[in-house]
Amino acid sequence: MTREEKEAYMREALTLAKACPASGDVPVGCVVVSDGRIVGRGRNMREANASATAHAEILAIEDACRTLKSRTLRGASVFVTLEPCPMCAGAIMLARADNIYIGALDFVSGACGSRLNLFDWGIAPAPKIEYGILKGECARLLSDFFEEMRKNRGS
């Protein structure tokens, strides 16, 4: 996959993420790509759905499973604007996706190398991980959201 293609898919994930603040959700978006097309889309909807599990990656993986009528996503690539947490890295592992493309890193709870690397235990074949796709835009979306939250709390 060329750099341009990777950035185009990450831009789709960013577009999904941008819908999050309207529901009070931290802006994270995710798309799953298989055979050159987007088969799953998700954005963080924990507040919107009042659900502990409604992270962007979980919803995108579930969407992709429905599209492909399969409980595994072998050969697929996951594009996500923020490094997956342990739950989401675990879901990607269970889905057997081949690649994870990450925008911004998460040093608090990132489970693809920043806080921990879930793939270190050899539970399942590790996907190839690439960091920093449109990282500036992905990180800015998050910092703008938290800045806005702080302002609103202060007012």
Place this chain on the structure above:
Amino acid sequence: MTREEKEAYMREALTLAKACPASGDVPVGCVVVSDGRIVGRGRNMREANASATAHAEILAIEDACRTLKSRTLRGASVFVTLEPCPMCAGAIMLARADNIYIGALDFVSGACGSRLNLFDWGIAPAPKIEYGILKGECARLLSDFFEEMRKNRGS
């Protein structure tokens, strides 16, 4: 909670698990208990739903969030017949449940102490974990399932 109460809740999780083999699913069941009542139920439905994420704990947590109309489950206890995998341990962490009661251990992918302990990283306050509730029955259900699978493959 008394031993008898814990075993009664684990027995509910076992009842859910027993429905799994009919859909070809590995038998794992889970209930979420809050304020002395079961607020969420789930069984492994990866095959039934053709979904990577449809583990018993994820479905039980989502059910509990719907019941309580909340994205967190503070004060809740999760009863699960098999030690949670990283995805499910991560979901319990995000839900902020207080207790995890586990039946059988999973040395292949258990993320509550057997293969790894996800709560070691201090990402969120660690729940109290208790192992071995009805462990014989929980383990036997799994070994019977895999034994049956092997037989059917061999025939």
